[in-house]
Structures are given as C-alpha cells and as structure tokens.
Amino acid sequence: MAKQADLLQGTLDMLILKAVSIGPLHGYGVLLRIQQISKERLEIQQGSLYPALYRLEHQGLIDSEWGESDNKRKAKYYRLTAAGRRQLREETRKWNKMTDIIAGILNAPPEGV
Numbered sequence: 394m395a396k397q398a399d400l401l402q403g404t405l406d407m408l409i410l411k412a413v414s415i416g417p418l419h420g421y422g423v424l425l426r427i428q429q430i431s432k433e434r435l436e437i438q439q440g441s442l443y444p445a446l447y448r449l450e451h452q453g454l455i456d457s458e459w460g461e462s463d464n465k466r467k468a469k470y471y472r473l474t475a476a477g478r479r480q481l482r483e484e485t486r487k488w489n490k491m492t493d494i495i496a497g498i499l500n501a502p503p504e505g506v
Contacts, residue, residue, distance in 0.1 A: 405437065405445050406454075407488065410473060410481040413455055419468035420446055446471060454480050 454477035462468040
C-alpha cells in the first residue's frame, strides 16, 4: 500500500468543516469521515484533530452537544454553525483559486519559465 498523502498545513480546519457539513459527528467520526471522503488517502491524527475541534468550536464555526455513540458511549457531537458554513464556502473558494494558480505554474512548459 502506498504511503498516505501528508496533510498540507492549514487545511485541517477546512476538512473538519467539510466533514461536519455533511451531518453531525463525534470527534472520532470526523476523523473517519475525512478518511472515507479521501478514499483512505488522508489520515488525521487524533493529536491534531481534537485541538482543531476545540479551536473551531471556540471560534463559533462548529457547535457541540453530548450524545451517545453507536457503541453506547457518551460522545460529543459536532455540527456546523451558520458562521462555519460561510467559512467553509470562503475557504473552499480560496483553496480552489490557489490550486488553479499552482497547477498553472506546475503545468507551464519549460520554455515558458
């Protein structure tokens, strides 16, 4: 199996917002959703995930409430706020613009440099 892609710095928050935009998830569920959407090409470490969830909640981009997980354990479930939806749209726009710019640079013919 090929090594999973490294997560670019600054993208974790955007990926978390995307994951919870699909529906409320507990912390570990966020991690699994990102892996699922990426077709197992990204692996988020729990040591990075939980501080990011705390940060996003503190910024008002996600809300949380306690519930019960599938295995009948108490779990904190996260969902996107209106501010989080706006942030996700803006971050997605910026990301797409930047990837277009970088792709243009990488696809430039050698004589064009």
